[in-house]
Amino acid sequence: MSRDNSIVAEGLVREFRKGPRAVDGIDLRVEPGEIYGFLGPNGAGKSTTVHMLTTLLPPTAGTARVAGFDVVREGPKVRASIGAALQEAALDALLTGRDHLRLQTMLQGLRREERAPRTAELLERVGLTEAADRKVGGYSGGMKRRLDLALALVHRPRVLFLDEPTTGLDPQSRTALWDEVARLSRDDGVTVFLTTQYLEEADVLADRVGIIDHGRIVAEGTPTALKAEIGRPSVHAIPYDDGDRPRIEALLRRFGEPLSDGELAVRLREGIGLADVVRGVDAEGVVLDDIELRAPTLDDVFLAKTGRTLEGAAEADGG
Numbered sequence: 001m002s003r004d005n006s007i008v009a010e011g012l013v014r015e016f017r018k019g020p021r022a023v024d025g026i027d028l029r030v031e032p033g034e035i036y037g038f039l040g041p042n043g044a045g046k047s048t049t050v051h052m053l054t055t056l057l058p059p060t061a062g063t064a065r066v067a068g069f070d071v072v073r074e075g076p077k078v079r080a081s082i083g084a085a086l087q088e089a090a091l092d093a094l095l096t097g098r099d100h101l102r103l104q105t106m107l108q109g110l111r112r113e114e115r116a117p118r119t120a121e122l123l124e125r126v127g128l129t130e131a132a133d134r135k136v137g138g139y140s141g142g143m144k145r146r147l148d149l150a151l152a153l154v155h156r157p158r159v160l161f162l163d164e165p166t167t168g169l170d171p172q173s174r175t176a177l178w179d180e181v182a183r184l185s186r187d188d189g190v191t192v193f194l195t196t197q198y199l200e201e202a203d204v205l206a207d208r209v210g211i212i213d214h215g216r217i218v219a220e221g222t223p224t225a226l227k228a229e230i231g232r233p234s235v236h237a238i239p240y241d242d243g244d245r246p247r248i249e250a251l252l253r254r255f256g257e258p259l260s261d262g263e264l265a266v267r268l269r270e271g272i273g274l275a276d277v278v279r280g281v282d283a284e285g286v287v288l289d290d291i292e293l294r295a296p297t298l299d300d301v302f303l304a305k306t307g308r309t310l311e312g313a314a315e316a317d318g319g
Contacts, residue, residue, distance in 0.1 A: 004068030005032035005158045005191040007053060011062035014048050022048040024215035025062065030193060030208075035185050037206030037223075038195040039302070045215040046195040047087065050163050053193065054084050067158050083152030084161040089144050093137030097128050097147050100136065101154065108155040122150040126180060142173025149180065159191045160184065166201060174198075178205055199298040209298065211305055218305040223298060230296040230304050232256075235277050236265040240287040251284055252277070259303060267300075 007030035014023040023045045030036040051057040055075040064071045067081035105115040123129045126146040166174040184190040211219040256266035274293040
């Protein structure tokens with residue numbers, strides 16, 4: 001039988017009692033071996049989508065198939081085919097890293113002779129060999145996330161769900177986890193569904209990105225294609241004298257469309273360059289502390305599609 005590593009959702013809906021639709025009729029297709037970045041602020045519906053695709057929540061409406069199996073009618077087969085490292089790692093502080101992996105190999109039904117070699121292999125893969133026999137209570141946040149990833153890989157899943165796997169990690173730990181996720185897709189052909197609030201994470205890792213806002217997918221494509229849709233660069237200015245902000249704001253509006261409240265920045269109109277803005281600033285006699293031309297980023301894509309920045313939305317929104 002062929003290995004179907006895809007994720008397909010059609011019209012997927014999840015309503016909670018006395019609340020809005022957390023997921024409001026989304027369509028998804030993630031190809032085998034692809035890393036799909038699911039991008040959005042807290043409360044946008046990312047985790048609810050993951051919970052439905054991993055059979056932890058039943059959909060209110062719509063259908064989804066993961067690894068070729070229906071998430072409602074064939075839940076056990078879905079669970080046997082996937083690995084999941086969700087936001088809260090279920091780790092026992094009194095057990096060692098090796099203890100966790102040994103237990104997981106038993107729970108996943110690995111043969112006795114496979115358990116120790118698979119445990120050692122995964123500890124090495126996630127860089128925890130030296131810490132393997134230390135209690136998890138003494139692990140750093142990055143070590144816990146890497147152990148959680150190893151636990152999700154014990155049974156060699158065809159599809160891997162990672163729900164904000166690097167939230168709160170230092171840059172070094174984040175990069176190490178990125179490297180392992182990329183290797184899983186590249187070398188093992190694992191399909192990865194990655195939810196994240198980090199634009200850089202989606203840009204570095206994802207083959208394609210879906211942007212979700214208020215339960216709906218508002219944009220989808222490769223990071224390069226999405227940035228090309230925005231197309232034009234932006235100019236960002238910092239005043240030398242804060243009292244000049246209204247003048248600078250009015251000046252910048254002559255050259256493009258304002259990006260967001262509180263920031264002196266515009267998306268330049270076609271045919272306008274940084275030199276045009278600098279000449280305008282000089283002509284007005286305005287002194288700037290700094291002025292910068294920026295190429296489009298996924299943050300710009302998010303802003304263009306939703307009308308707000310991802311970081312601001314994440315701070316303002318509930319979980």
